[in-house]
Amino acid sequence: MSLDLILVSLASQRLIGLSGGMQVCDYPVSTALKGAGEQDGSGCTPRGVHRVRARIGEGQPLASVYIGRRPTGEIWSHELARQHPQRDWILTRILWLCGEESGFNRGGRQDSQRRYIYLHGTPDDQPMGVALSHGCVRLRNSDMLVLFDLTPVGCRVEIHEQALDLLMPAKT
Numbered sequence: 633m634s635l636d637l638i639l640v641s642l643a644s645q646r647l648i649g650l651s652g653g654m655q656v657c658d659y660p661v662s663t664a665l666k667g668a669g670e671q672d673g674s675g676c677t678p679r680g681v682h683r684v685r686a687r688i689g690e691g692q693p694l695a696s697v698y699i700g701r702r703p704t705g706e707i708w709s710h711e712l713a714r715q716h717p718q719r720d721w722i723l724t725r726i727l728w729l730c731g732e733e734s735g736f737n738r739g740g741r742q743d744s745q746r747r748y749i750y751l752h753g754t755p756d757d758q759p760m761g762v763a764l765s766h767g768c769v770r771l772r773n774s775d776m777l778v779l780f781d782l783t784p785v786g787c788r789v790e791i792h793e794q795a796l797d798l799l800m801p802a803k804t
Contacts, residue, residue, distance in 0.1 A: 637649070651782075677767055686701075687727060
């Protein structure tokens with residue numbers, strides 16, 4: 633089974649994955665501390681419709697460290713974090729997003745792909761359900777592994793400000 637839609641709610645700080653309209657997964661996330669926004673350099677999480685442009689990290693160990701979308705060969709640890717206190721830790725796997733809405737999250741200074749907006753793992757000591765990222769959508773490493781395995785390139789990703797209960801299709 634693979635996902636055909638991922639919904640991210642900034643208000644709920646949650647991500648759900650759907651396949652054929654059925655909910656398959658539900659994870660707490662951490663989106664941008666600075667809130668919603670599309671501008672390059674804003675540190676905000678871009679809203680709207682996106683697609684997964686690339687899946688990065690297949691086969692890498694849990695808590696693998698990435699810089700520039702390449703594994704460094706390091707595995708995150710508290711000791712490594714003490715050695716590199718300024719790093720924005722991108723761990724385990726990366727789902728790189730591409731905006732689908734020209735002039736909003738695609739093209740110009742608001743291009744999600746050029747802003748390097750990802751769904752990615754983060755250190756296990758980081759809180760979930762709290763907006764703290766620099767623009768990306770952070771997940772627990774174990775959740776990121778499952779999400780990655782379920783998500784094909786081209787999967788639709790919608791990032792909304794509304795709470796998840798307002799985004800879910802009505803049950804019939």
